[in-house]
Amino acid sequence: MTDDLMESLPLQRQADVLAALAAVESAHFPVPAKDFRALLEPPLRHVLEQLLHRAGRVLIKVGPGYVSGYDDQVAAELADLGIGILTPEQRAVLTMVLLFTVAIPRAEGHLRGDDMWTSEHPVSPQLLETGTLQATVVRTALRDLGYAGLIRRVANGIVPGPQFLRLTSRATSVLFEELVLLAEPQGDLALSIRRERGRPAPSHEEHPA
The missing domain is CATH 1.10.10 (Arc Repressor Mutant, subunit A)
Structure with a gap:
């Protein structure tokens, strides 16, 4: 389904989604929505959310910006496996x-x-x-x-x-x-x-x- 959504987009819009994906995954602080078309426009943001979902992650709004994080269920499963646990x-x-x-x-x-x-x-x-x-x-x-x-x-x-x-x-x-x-x-x-x-x-x- 996500692949279909991406493939239905023009190449430039696909690039917009991937740029926003890289930004929210790697940024130290929330990425301003105004800086990325895929964060600003709901249809593209929906595609971005679907891409994150495939990786067990979600899009999180923080003020006027966005970052990504682990889905609650996925985070719990990782903790049960001892992954990412503090001493x-x-x-x-x-x-x-x-x-x-x-x-x-x-x-x-x-x-x-x-x-x-x-x-x-x-x-x-x-x-x-x-x-x-x-x-x-x-x-x-x-x-x-x-x-x-x-x-x-x-x-x-x-x-x-x-x-x-x-x-x-x-x-x-x-x-x-x-x-x-x-x-x-x-x-x-x-x-x-x-x-x-x-x-x-x-x-x-x-x-x-």
Whole structure:
């Protein structure tokens, strides 16, 4: 079906679709729709979406631009196979980055839902090294997370990397809920999340102040 759609297009329009495909797959940040005809015009964008679908990927709109990311089901299957999984140390460090740059600023009203991953509230590497993990372990994890595009270094510290912009809306919602449960386990929103998931609220003994 996808081949038929592509073959039905004039050669120039096929080239437009392939150019947009290469852009959304390789760009570090969202590709402006105005720069690619296949992102701007719905019929061509539909063909692009079909091409991505064949590879287990989806087109994700971020503001005025687009990137591609894994389909939720495909991402789950890859995780079950152990593909693309972070080490426990990497997960711990990334969790702290998200806690300080996303969860806490959002709880304080500094971040809105549509700009969760473009935080302007960096965390210093030195603060991350004050936890239970050894400083050398934290530095190694930060290096590897940077290579993977999961964190980004800015002038005042570290913020989430561009790979977070490739999350689907469902994946973003699930991750945000986990951050809420981590940052405000006794808050109203956390209690609501637990009710929806059928999980009991933690006792105060489990989460000492």
